[in-house]
Amino acid sequence: xxxxPQSQYQQAGVDIDKGNAFVKAIKNIVTSTHQxxxxxxxxxxxxxxxxxxxxxxxPVLVSSTDGVGTKLAIAQLCGKHDTxxxxxxxxxxxxxxxxxxxxxxxxxxxSVGKLDLEIATDVVRGISEGCRQAQCSLVGGETAEMPxxxxxxxxxxxxxxxxxxxxxxxxDGSRIKAGDKIIGLASNGLHSNGFSLVRKVCFxxxxxxxxxxxxxxxxxxxxxxxxxxxxxxxxxxxxxxxGMIHGMIHNTGGGFYDNIPRVLPQGCMAIIDxxxxxxxxxxxxxxxxxxxxxxxxxxxxxxxxxxxxxxxxKEVAExxxxxxxxxxxxxxxxxxxxxxxxxxxxxxxxxxx
Numbered sequence: 001x002x003x004x005p006q007s008q009y010q011q012a013g014v015d016i017d018k019g020n021a022f023v024k025a026i027k028n029i030v031t032s033t034h035q036x037x038x039x040x041x042x043x044x045x046x047x048x049x050x051x052x053x054x055x056x057x058x059p060v061l062v063s064s065t066d067g068v069g070t071k072l073a074i075a076q077l078c079g080k081h082d083t084x085x086x087x088x089x090x091x092x093x094x095x096x097x098x099x100x101x102x103x104x105x106x107x108x109x110x111s112v113g114k115l116d117l118e119i120a121t122d123v124v125r126g127i128s129e130g131c132r133q134a135q136c137s138l139v140g141g142e143t144a145e146m147p148x149x150x151x152x153x154x155x156x157x158x159x160x161x162x163x164x165x166x167x168x169x170x171x172d173g174s175r176i177k178a179g180d181k182i183i184g185l186a187s188n189g190l191h192s193n194g195f196s197l198v199r200k201v202c203f204x205x206x207x208x209x210x211x212x213x214x215x216x217x218x219x220x221x222x223x224x225x226x227x228x229x230x231x232x233x234x235x236x237x238x239x240x241x242x243g244m245i246h247g248m249i250h251n252t253g254g255g256f257y258d259n260i261p262r263v264l265p266q267g268c269m270a271i272i273d274x275x276x277x278x279x280x281x282x283x284x285x286x287x288x289x290x291x292x293x294x295x296x297x298x299x300x301x302x303x304x305x306x307x308x309x310x311x312x313x314k315e316v317a318e319x320x321x322x323x324x325x326x327x328x329x330x331x332x333x334x335x336x337x338x339x340x341x342x343x344x345x346x347x348x349x350x351x352x353x
Contacts, residue, residue: 023143026042026120026124027042029121029124030042030124030140032128033128033131033132033136034138034139035135035136035137037049037050037104038050038105042140046140047107047140049104049105049137056164057168058166058167059164059165059166059167060164060166061163062101062162062163062165063160063161063163064095064163065158065160066088066091066092066158067091067159068091068192069193070195071084071225071226072084072154072156073195073199074199074210074222077210078210078222078223078226080222081119081123082125083226084126085108085123085128085129085157086229087126087130087192087229088127088130088159089106089131089134089136089159089231090130090191090229090230092106092160092161093136093163094229094231094233094306094307095161095250095252096163097233097236097237098171098248098250098263099165099170099171100170100171100248101163101164102163102164102237103134103135103136103163103233104136104163104164105136105161105162106127106130106136106138106139106159106160106162107141107142107159108124108127108138108141108159110123110124110144110155111146111149111150111155111156112144112150112155112156113145113146113150113152115145120143120155123157133233134231136161169243171240171245171247171248172247173246173247173310175246176246176263176264176265176310176336177246177265178336178337178338179312179313179335179336180310180312180335180336181310181312181316181332181335181336182308182309183316183319183323183330183332184276184277184305184307184308184332184333184334185232185306185328185329186304186328186330187230187251187280187302187304187306187307188229188306189227190227190301191229191252192229192252193252193253193255193301193302194253194301197286200290201286201289201290201292205289210222214285216284216285217281217282229306230307232306232307232328235322235323236309238325239309239322242315242318242322244318245309245311245319246310246312247264247309248263248307248308249307249308250306250307251302251306252302255298255299255301255302255303256272256303256305256346257295257299258299261346264336267338267339268336268338268345269339269345269346269347270334270335270336270347271334271349272333272334272348272349273349273350273351274298274303275350275351276331276332277305277331278304279303279304283301283303283304305333310336
């Protein structure tokens, strides 16, 4: 039997049949994340999600969108694409839980020059795993084949999440006061920030490859750099039930210096004790080999703390217990104090100094 002749669109680089085959290939992967509120299957023009009646007195929808930046380049160098989707989900859902919102559903945007079914399916597997960890449904997305826009093998990802919170339960930092304590939740390494600097130091300056074994990391460089971003949803949703949280910070791009002020009320400052936790070795490796100042490290990277919770001093023990129950490595890393107009909003110090 002769092969079906290519259409002019295929000759131009876009294969509609392959796109349809991809949707069929991922259908079971995607539907495995669906909760009862999802009321249609993938493949339609839009996704339908039913909000429970009377579940909220004054429901507020909370949305966020993000990508994973140049960490995508590491996945491509390693030829490993089944965890980058976890990063994508994490970067979005960790943002919405800062407001106290429960993630409901997630959509992705996957753009590529030429669709590779195996790579694309691995990416969706990671997104689905991230959604399971975040207890939200992957309800749809868009796969765009755009020949000529990307180099061979390159692709890009974006994610979109919608969550929900009762208006009276929104966490916005307004309850933060002097005397509150800051609890830090451990990161899983670099997460998804600072990779342009990471790539410069590791590949351009040091001439390493993703296969280079780094003794101080007890790992190949690629394996360390691809550790997926930790998803904190289950831990935070459990702690929120007790109404103890005054504010939260997702420690992403901008690090401590830029992210903490986003939730601080006027007249407050955060004192962070850098000796309160063990910083993962990847950060000291980058600082030493890239000759990066401590201030830039704490502004570019999470330094081993992926999420922060601000609570009243009396509630510290209970919040730490909640974190431990969900296998989080959590510790008190700082406190809130009164701030004068000329003082910085974030001060990083060490009790060991």
